[in-house]
Amino acid sequence: MSPCVVVWFRRNLRVSDNPVLAEALRMGLPVVAWVSESKSDLRAGPHRKRFRQESLHSLQKSLAALNMPLIREQPEGLVPRLGSSGFRVREVIGPKEPGTEESQEEASLKLALKLVDDGGLFTKGTLSFRQSQLPPLFTTFRRLVEPIRSSKPIRVAAQAPVSLISDLFPVETPSPNQRSIMVFSGGEESGQAHLRQYLASGAIRTYKATRNGMVEANHSSKLSPWLSLGCLSPQQILRGIEDYESCHGENDSTYWLKFELLWREFFRWVAFQEGRTLFLPQGIQGLAVKWRRESSLLEAWQEGRTGFPLVDANMRELKETGWMSNRGRQIVASFFTKNLGLDWRLGAMWFEEQLLDYDVASNWGNWQYAAGVGNDAREFRLFNLDKQAKDYDPTGTYSHKWLPELSPLRGFRIYSSSVPERTKLGYPEPVVDFRLSAEENRRRYEAATRKSKPRQVAPRRGR
Numbered sequence: 001m002s003p004c005v006v007v008w009f010r011r012n013l014r015v016s017d018n019p020v021l022a023e024a025l026r027m028g029l030p031v032v033a034w035v036s037e038s039k040s041d042l043r044a045g046p047h048r049k050r051f052r053q054e055s056l057h058s059l060q061k062s063l064a065a066l067n068m069p070l071i072r073e074q075p076e077g078l079v080p081r082l083g084s085s086g087f088r089v090r091e092v093i094g095p096k097e098p099g100t101e102e103s104q105e106e107a108s109l110k111l112a113l114k115l116v117d118d119g120g121l122f123t124k125g126t127l128s129f130r131q132s133q134l135p136p137l138f139t140t141f142r143r144l145v146e147p148i149r150s151s152k153p154i155r156v157a158a159q160a161p162v163s164l165i166s167d168l169f170p171v172e173t174p175s176p177n178q179r180s181i182m183v184f185s186g187g188e189e190s191g192q193a194h195l196r197q198y199l200a201s202g203a204i205r206t207y208k209a210t211r212n213g214m215v216e217a218n219h220s221s222k223l224s225p226w227l228s229l230g231c232l233s234p235q236q237i238l239r240g241i242e243d244y245e246s247c248h249g250e251n252d253s254t255y256w257l258k259f260e261l262l263w264r265e266f267f268r269w270v271a272f273q274e275g276r277t278l279f280l281p282q283g284i285q286g287l288a289v290k291w292r293r294e295s296s297l298l299e300a301w302q303e304g305r306t307g308f309p310l311v312d313a314n315m316r317e318l319k320e321t322g323w324m325s326n327r328g329r330q331i332v333a334s335f336f337t338k339n340l341g342l343d344w345r346l347g348a349m350w351f352e353e354q355l356l357d358y359d360v361a362s363n364w365g366n367w368q369y370a371a372g373v374g375n376d377a378r379e380f381r382l383f384n385l386d387k388q389a390k391d392y393d394p395t396g397t398y399s400h401k402w403l404p405e406l407s408p409l410r411g412f413r414i415y416s417s418s419v420p421e422r423t424k425l426g427y428p429e430p431v432v433d434f435r436l437s438a439e440e441n442r443r444r445y446e447a448a449t450r451k452s453k454p455r456q457v458a459p460r461r462g463r
Helices: 017-025 040-041 048-063 075-083 100-108 138-145 188-201 203-210 222-230 234-248 253-279 295-305 310-319 326-339 344-354 360-371 385-392 396-403 419-424 436-451
Strands: 001-009 033-037 070-072 086-093 113-116
Touching: 001 017, 001 075, 001 188, 017 033, 017 086, 033 048, 040 075, 040 344, 048 070, 048 188, 048 344, 070 344, 075 086, 138 253, 188 203, 188 222, 188 234, 188 385, 188 396, 203 253, 253 360, 295 310, 295 326, 295 344, 295 436, 310 344, 310 385, 310 396, 326 360, 326 385, 326 436, 344 360
Parallel strands: 001 033, 001 086, 033 070, 086 113
Antiparallel strands: none
């Protein structure tokens, strides 16, 4: 049998700037690309599955240009599959991923496995401190690593043809959703195109002021879906920002997009360090809050039927498109934990299923923040829905888009009208009293804080 090197594609679904692929090519053996379905992939809803399938289809085309076949097998079938084609696996090379399930996948692979740093701005070797010495505060982390500068792009070349037939990764053209904020197409090519379009539009110059907007496509960068699967790397985005600044100059907004990349990076290292603590109900803070697990409340939140228009509009957008704005995510997570009082992990699991841009470190870290049990120093932080509506949807445009049954309530009346007015139109009554539910859950939270001494960890702003 001929020896070969297997490249394990996980959350690095690109050819350009891929250190895992470059490392495999350095071995001088035939390279075979391999992808498997993780537990998280199997839990994905239709939008995330579609985006991943498109990304795999794009990856296969890029690899074909390098004469590299791409096969889909679960770990136990990898060796028999390659053996039947006359190949013996010398080594598997893949990216190191945060998350306990991801670590279990690595440990269960009964082959020589080499893990390469990928998916972040830094590697263990380029950090100015050991991973075990990760600062507990983001501000300290940021000061240690700023100013950030991009590294040189990693180039890969084609290899000699390999006598192995690739699997098929077909994609279906979905029906266009007229209400979706934009079309998200998976893959390296579309990710690069979107990055170029965003920078060319000049929208980055106002990013800091508009990033919480819920209506326009260019209110925020919308790069996160491609980042989540590694169709784009953080280094590629950083280079794009640097190129823009070299042509048009720096400002607060160009810096703020880099700042957001650092927040993502911080959560990534927190996930590596905390391990299973990231998924425990008491969180990094160790607060044993008495969370509820009431199925009727959970279902109302998931379906966008809570009786609170701003929450429901965001939840319906998520279910219908797989996308939700930064501000929307904070609003619905606050309502979930501070008003419904539900186990924050149920919310995190729903986001894992629905979000196009699901990322294990950012998702679970942000939900811990929302619940007040993670990287957070502000304890019981409640979002006032009236204020949020006035600040981010003052004309009611966003909620009218997703709550058509309330169309007779013109403008801001979609928020200011009485409950009876809404229910006459077929809209549900509120599932909780906003003020009383917040007071009840505040008491639960404060009771938990009195019983334990929370760790001092970093506050987090919006993503």
